[in-house]
Amino acid sequence: MASKPRIKVPKKAAVGDIITIKSLISHKMESGQRKDKEGNVIPRKIINAFSCEFNGKPVFSCDLDPAISANPYFEFKALVSEAGTFKFSWTDDDGEVIEATKDIAVA
């Protein structure tokens, strides 16, 4: 099962800074290509979408396909315009949505 995601956001930044955000979530990302011992196809179960918002405005999002490795990792940039909260969400094939938030202060 998907567990608590790990996210790295700087604690503070200056207005106008472009910061790097790293995120990692534990997930098997079953591709739907593999077979079990009896030769039955193991059904696909992946995280199919990831998104990051800052104070309600979209910053970065990604549509994932089975070609993304297990424990999907993303590194991307964000422009800091004010202090606020980054909201992250991962959507599983079964409809489960895992959410996390990180605050940032402006120096």
Add this chain to the structure above:
Amino acid sequence: MINVKRRTLLTRTAGLATAAFFGQQSAFASVDEVTAAIDAFTKGVTPDSGVITLTTPEIAENGNSVPIAVSVDSPMTEDDHVVSVMLLAEDNPNPEIATFHFTPHSGQASASTRMRLAQTQNVVAVAKMSSGAFHSASNNIKVTIGGCGG
């Protein structure tokens, strides 16, 4: 002379073994599928080269986790920014890897992740700009052990 022949033989045998191994499972993405995916993304516009920097290892020892980084040169303003970048693997069972979506709040159109590659192949990135233009770049990655499971 002998060495050259040996190397050629080894390469060919390896290629055959890979083909036999994957052949039983499912058909791999054909060039048509990749072209179709790009066409669907660009709506028929032919992408230009340049602007995109696609960073991948030259040789990936483990196809299960291959780092890939893409960055697109753009001012990232409301009027001129990168909308999305699609990543495709030419010889995976499904060519789509992922599609990144950027906004002016991204500040910089740059992202990286880790992907699965079934075999040695080309990876293509196609970027959609807010102006309606498209750009593409591709890299070849040699994969030692494929990452599609057995």
